[in-house]
Amino acid sequence: MTKQRREVYGLLLEDASHPTANDVFRKVQDRMPQISLATVYNCLEALVTHGLVNQVNFDREPSRYCANLQEHVHFHDEASGRIHDIEFKDGADIMDFLNLPEGAEITEMELTIRGKLPSRD
Amino acid sequence: MTKQRREVYGLLLEDASHPTANDVFRKVQDRMPQISLATVYNCLEALVTHGLVNQVNFDREPSRYCANLQEHVHFHDEASGRIHDIEFKDGADIMDFLNLPEGAEITEMELTIRGKLPSRD
DNA sequence: AATCTTAATTAGAATAATTCAAAAATCACC
């Protein structure tokens, strides 16, 4: 854990907005004006490799980063543009919904949903 | 439907390997040597816009294209590198597994799985 | 058939997220 990695990680822990590498760069710059974008990419890669952070991809958009380690899916709200974490119901197992061939092993799963959330007025 | 679009679409109908734009380009060139990569991108975009073809994204890899219009998810086999279409079980509804907020509307959903399929020996 | 109209294709340049390479800085340990 270097200073820069701690800074990037700390930001992701308190910012659940699923920022892009560039978002992270701009925000970390407030506290470390000399940090470079390449370092942010390096830090994010290190955090992802060590399993502290998830890299989240939406279509061909820039990758976003998420420090929520709970298994969850991503809901992309078309109205606000915001991304929300959605958890599975207790006991839900995705294997129960799919016609997977006998003996298939799942390493990793990514579910993203696009839609509208009810406005909070 | 232009000649080029028909050619690209025909290829995708008979090739379920989820080829990239570049894969499509190389294969269509056999039958239309003068076609350009930009045209392949244009044709794919037109087919996607008109709902005949799905654009499939895996992490940050190049987009792949799929003419299977049945609702399905993608299983990326780590051993072979191949992508397989997996269907939902009858009556399965993803909303039943998720803690979605009251009133959320789903426009679109994408589920990709990475794992190992049993080898077919 | 010749002309007009519109949309599609082509070739090549531009874009933008990400990665890479080399040099400078930092760190860990003796």
Add this chain to the structure above:
DNA sequence: GGTGATTTTTGAATTATTCTAATTAAGATT
């Protein structure tokens, strides 16, 4: 405090995709 390993920094390279401008093709109209 020196030495080797790791990280950061800067700036250049990469690469999938998009854009631009010019050309071609396809239909419709005379």
